Amino acid sequence: MTMTELIRLHYPILDFKKPVQQVVAMGFFDGVHRGHQAVLARAKAEAEKQGVPLAVLTYDPHPIVAFQTLKQPLRYLTPLAKKKSIMSQLGVDRVYVMQFTSKLAKLGGQQFVDEVVMQLNPVTVVAGFDHLYGAAGTDSDMLHLATYATNRFDVVTVSEFDDYNQKVSSSTIRSMLDQGNVDGATQQLGRIHSTSGIVVHGEARGRELGFPTANIQTPEKEWLPGIGIYAVKIKVYDTWYLGMASIGRNVTFGDARPITVEINILDYQEEIYGEFVQIQWCHYLRGEVKFENVQSLIDQLNEDARQTRHYFNAKL
Structure with a gap:
């Protein structure tokens, strides 16, 4: 099992020492289910191919807190400690936990890439086909990520994972x-x-x-x-x-x-x-x-x- 480091981040990211180049997998990953595992396996393969660490960019609390009134306490399939433990077993070297705030939720796709993703010094970014980042209602999706990257990193999109024709989610x-x-x-x-x-x-x-x-x-x-x-x-x-x-x-x-x-x-x-x-x-x-x-x-x-x-x- 990898000894996984957990690093908490807050936007704007200040006084942060940029890490060595790494593959970055993005997602909330609640449950770290079979679809998430497929994303992390692809990211791990990329990291091994390029001889760099594998990092995950995830969030806490759930992004819903920035958009909706909660009718009951926040519950998770995998609270953060369990999420980190499972990711350790899957070979993740570093987990960046970004505090999900109103300021973060308002970032456009380009700004999110420039001010958040680039801080992690990615050589490749991997995420599921339906992963969203930045402000709702903008082009903050995987289709536009390569455009925002402007050749600074590669983008790998992992397709939908089905089980007997039922989406795993x-x-x-x-x-x-x-x-x-x-x-x-x-x-x-x-x-x-x-x-x-x-x-x-x-x-x-x-x-x-x-x-x-x-x-x-x-x-x-x-x-x-x-x-x-x-x-x-x-x-x-x-x-x-x-x-x-x-x-x-x-x-x-x-x-x-x-x-x-x-x-x-x-x-x-x-x-x-x-x-x-x-x-x-x-x-x-x-x-x-x-x-x-x-x-x-x-x-x-x-x-x-x-x-x-x-x-x-x-x-x-």
Whole structure:
């Protein structure tokens, strides 16, 4: 794995020491999905061919903050630390994180190239076919990038990445997760969608039912799947365990309850309050159901555990 350097930038870029020549891949890259991976693989090949480092120019926060009123907190498929980690595995040497501000959002395409891109000393710039930069409503697209470059760097545009004739995109993956379709998200991401969290005290109701759960407080920025029951893997300390997870409101025990994340870790009894854990959302089992009585719930939990074991055994 490459030891990736992260460098934060703010426009206007001042007191910045220009790096050695490098290939620069541009994009927001939320999810670093299979389409993004194709862009980074092409950029890595260019960098190796020319014997220069590979850098990424990305943004934080999401550009939407400069254009729209937010109706809910910003969430990401891959918050910045996870994005950097995945990019390290893909051979990226340096990640430039440009603060996305109103000033940056107003730059025309030529100005963006002259005052932002050229600061990174690119020998080649690589991006997906639909990548936009600079002000909305201008010619800040890949078709015009070579014109703005004026022979100062080469431009490589990576074409659309499809999976069974469906465009692979961050928005598609977010929609799939919201619908509970974690299997589809896995296909588009090229890996299992994961989140993290801290184990906190809950109502201990699962323990009373014979299914003790780890209640997970998830960071606000991370994109959880929609309400439902899932087969998951959970990493505690340095070991992965199988589990069944509930994202829901525990409607059997009352209405208008807050959404919680609870995981029954199979064949595991230790208390782990305060531990940082990672969760892989492997497979959707069913939706949340309001049960008529506690015994019906217990019967269903036994069936969920059976289905979870069956799913993972079939994967072996």
